[in-house]
Amino acid sequence: MATITYLEAIRSAMQEEMQKDDNVFVLGEDVGKGGVLNTTKGLRDLFGEERVLDTPLAESAIVGVAIGAAMYGMKPIAEIQFADFIFPATNQILSEAAKIRYRSNNDWNCPIVIRAPYGATGAGALYHSQCPESVFFGTPGLKIVAPSNPYDAKGLLKAAIRDADPVLYFEHKKCYLALTADVPEEDYIVPIGKADVKRKGTDITVIAYGMVVNYVLQAAEELAKEGISAHVLDLRTLQPLDKEAILEAVRHTGKVLITHEDNKTGGVGAEVSAIIAEELLFELDAPIARLCGPDVPAVGSNPPMEKFFLLNADKLKDAMRQLALF
Amino acid sequence: MSIGQLYKHRSLGLSDEEALRMYTVMSLAAKYDERAFMLQRAGKIPFHVSGMGQYAGQVGMAFAMKANHDYFLPYYRDYAFVLSVGMTVKDLMLAVFCKAEDVNSGGRQMAGHFGDKKNHIVTGSSPVTTQVPHATGFALAAKMKKQDFVTFVSFGEGSSNQGDFHEGCNFAGVHKLPVIFVCENNQYAISVPLHKQVAGKIADRAIGYGFPGVRVDGSDVLEMYRVTKEARERASRGEGPTLIEMMSYRLMPHSTSDDDMLYRTKEEVEENRQKDGILKYKEYLIACELWSEEQDRELQERQKQEINEATKYADLAPYPKPEDTLLHVYAEGDGN
Numbered sequence: 001m002a003t004i005t006y007l008e009a010i011r012s013a014m015q016e017e018m019q020k021d022d023n024v025f026v027l028g029e030d031v032g033k034g035g036v037l038n039t040t041k042g043l044r045d046l047f048g049e050e051r052v053l054d055t056p057l058a059e060s061a062i063v064g065v066a067i068g069a070a071m072y073g074m075k076p077i078a079e080i081q082f083a084d085f086i087f088p089a090t091n092q093i094l095s096e097a098a099k100i101r102y103r104s105n106n107d108w109n110c111p112i113v114i115r116a117p118y119g120a121t122g123a124g125a126l127y128h129s130q131c132p133e134s135v136f137f138g139t140p141g142l143k144i145v146a147p148s149n150p151y152d153a154k155g156l157l158k159a160a161i162r163d164a165d166p167v168l169y170f171e172h173k174k175c176y177l178a179l180t181a182d183v184p185e186e187d188y189i190v191p192i193g194k195a196d197v198k199r200k201g202t203d204i205t206v207i208a209y210g211m212v213v214n215y216v217l218q219a220a221e222e223l224a225k226e227g228i229s230a231h232v233l234d235l236r237t238l239q240p241l242d243k244e245a246i247l248e249a250v251r252h253t254g255k256v257l258i259t260h261e262d263n264k265t266g267g268v269g270a271e272v273s274a275i276i277a278e279e280l281l282f283e284l285d286a287p288i289a290r291l292c293g294p295d296v297p298a299v300g301s302n303p304p305m306e307k308f309f310l311l312n313a314d315k316l317k318d319a320m321r322q323l324a325l326f
Numbered sequence: 327m328s329i330g331q332l333y334k335h336r337s338l339g340l341s342d343e344e345a346l347r348m349y350t351v352m353s354l355a356a357k358y359d360e361r362a363f364m365l366q367r368a369g370k371i372p373f374h375v376s377g378m379g380q381y382a383g384q385v386g387m388a389f390a391m392k393a394n395h396d397y398f399l400p401y402y403r404d405y406a407f408v409l410s411v412g413m414t415v416k417d418l419m420l421a422v423f424c425k426a427e428d429v430n431s432g433g434r435q436m437a438g439h440f441g442d443k444k445n446h447i448v449t450g451s452s453p454v455t456t457q458v459p460h461a462t463g464f465a466l467a468a469k470m471k472k473q474d475f476v477t478f479v480s481f482g483e484g485s486s487n488q489g490d491f492h493e494g495c496n497f498a499g500v501h502k503l504p505v506i507f508v509c510e511n512n513q514y515a516i517s518v519p520l521h522k523q524v525a526g527k528i529a530d531r532a533i534g535y536g537f538p539g540v541r542v543d544g545s546d547v548l549e550m551y552r553v554t555k556e557a558r559e560r561a562s563r564g565e566g567p568t569l570i571e572m573m574s575y576r577l578m579p580h581s582t583s584d585d586d587m588l589y590r591t592k593e594e595v596e597e598n599r600q601k602d603g604i605l606k607y608k609e610y611l612i613a614c615e616l617w618s619e620e621q622d623r624e625l626q627e628r629q630k631q632e633i634n635e636a637t638k639y640a641d642l643a644p645y646p647k648p649e650d651t652l653l654h655v656y657a658e659g660d661g662n
Contacts, residue, residue: 056497061490101657104430
């Protein structure tokens with residue numbers, strides 16, 4: 001076991017997969033020197049500039065070229081520098097990558113990974129803070145993952161690289177250096193499509209993904225001292241959602257709070273709550289609750305606005321307590 | 327025709343047999359196109375998009391590529407191109423009838439959306455120009471894997487305005503990738519004429535991306551062959567991409583859902599029909615004494631039969647099962 005950061009987990013997943021398979025390569029803006037966020041640091045020294053390929057600054061080409069190479073048989077990992085800049089590539093992701101298998105009746109497929117650092121970290125302002133997963137959520141043919149800790153980050157990225165279909169890999173920037181954990185040195189994957197119970201509890205169920213999972217766990221720890229026992233489910237994969245795990249976690253307590261940093265309206269939480277409402281309405285002991293970013297662009301650069309917008313353990317604690325007392 | 331122009335195909339390295347085969351393919355594409363148009367008008371098929379007026383140029387280009395070796399990302403009017411590199415009229419008919427056996431999409435996509443892995447024809451979609459970065463990606467893979475195939479991608483002049491055209495060309499230019507970009511300039515993007523689509527010359531845009539751009543008369547099959555062959559050789563030598571602007575004229579409406587008489591005249595269309603490369607090439611072959619009107623009549627009759635048989639086959643072929651709707655969103659089976 002080695003203690004590594006979330007950032008190192010991502011980097012080591014790429015490094016190990018590149019060592020294992022010559023077809024794996026990284027492309028994107030600035031990836032050669034390590035990327036502006038350092039995720040690919042050192043990889044060019046190991047694998048050369050062809051496999052850690054600096055591209056022109058053009059997101060549609062970064063994804064589109066990756067799609068072409070993938071259809072030939074390569075395993076490209078396309079890095080979008082900040083998830084906020086993924087939108088010029090949206091046509092390539094939604095119209096192309098997502099539909100290549102279906103539209104060719106299984107003749108062609110598109111095994112790309114698109115890594116997109118997302119979420120607010122402090123002073124990132126309106127265009128270095130967004131959570132764009134809801135734009136892609138609900139598009140058949142895509143898989144979407146969003147790990148909350150180093151172990152899952154490494155295992156999910158390896159699974160994504162080995163997957164035969166396109167995977168959007170949303171890595172939360174605040175997790176990069178804030179989270180460290182023991183991660184096995186031997187090869188492992190975290191399967192795509194499987195949620196994970198991060199804490200067992202009996203009073204309320206909280207469903208989250210990404211950085212927010214960590215706030216939920218902190219809040220749960222503190223609430224335990226008040227005698228409130230929280231059951232915490234980390235979705236890990238947003239598409240396809242692990243429906244069985246969601247229903248099981250909710251059944252466990254009968255009270256559910258769904259929480260994410262992305263805006264509330266049209267967010268992943270809306271779908272999760274619809275699934276619960278469809279299947280478990282009469283097993284609920286409280287209305288389904290949601291705690292999400294407010295419906296404003298994420299996020300004002302100044303500290304007061306940022307604090308107002310972002311979730312934290314205190315906000316979670318209040319919401320969880322309120323649900324427990326219902 | 328001057329003596330110097332006769333037997334041009336031989337000076338380009340094409341055998342007489344190949345020269346005749348080129349004519350056969352463009353003639354077959356035109357026949358298919360006419361039939362598909364008629365089938366749509368008769369209510370037998372939902373949709374057809376024509377490539378009439380562009381077939382001579384397409385054949386010229388396709389014969390300069392290596393079938394089953396190079397990779398092809400043709401656009402939706404490239405019937406003669408795909409017939410040249412391995413598709414059959416039966417394949418095209420199954421697609422236009424949206425039947426299960428359709429190799430392109432199993433009846434899922436509109437006609438003209440080609441894709442056939444066994445023939446190295448890469449699946450395409452309706453949003454235009456998205457295939458240009460894909461072609462660059464195939465070329466990047468060729469370079470990385472040290473394979474000697476060249477990638478061919480085509481698109482219309484309207485497409486040359488999309489960001490994906492510029493992004494794909496620039497990427498390929500920067501990395502000197504073995505790809506040939508072909509703009510089949512047919513003068514209209516649905517109803518919008520060239521002068522409202524493009525300021526300047528499309529071929530000249532290549533200069534900005536650091537590789538040659540060349541404008542060619544698309545009705546001259548042998549000239550299209552020559553230029554494409556040169557582009558392919560450049561790519562093979564590691565000298566990077568070429569942009570070819572194939573000048574042509576779309577003789578039919580944009581699609582069966584378009585009334586072209588709302589934006590152009592019958593006279594204009596008729597004038598261009600006389601300039602079609604298929605007629606010109608037939609005259610060339612006759613002047614070379616490789617072909618005769620009698621042989622042509624026989625060919626037309628034979629191809630009519632071929633089209634008839636393909637039409638009948640596709641008409642009777644089964645549709646996909648309703649529940650197949652749910653298949654192939656993701657890889658099926660374990661491990662994915």
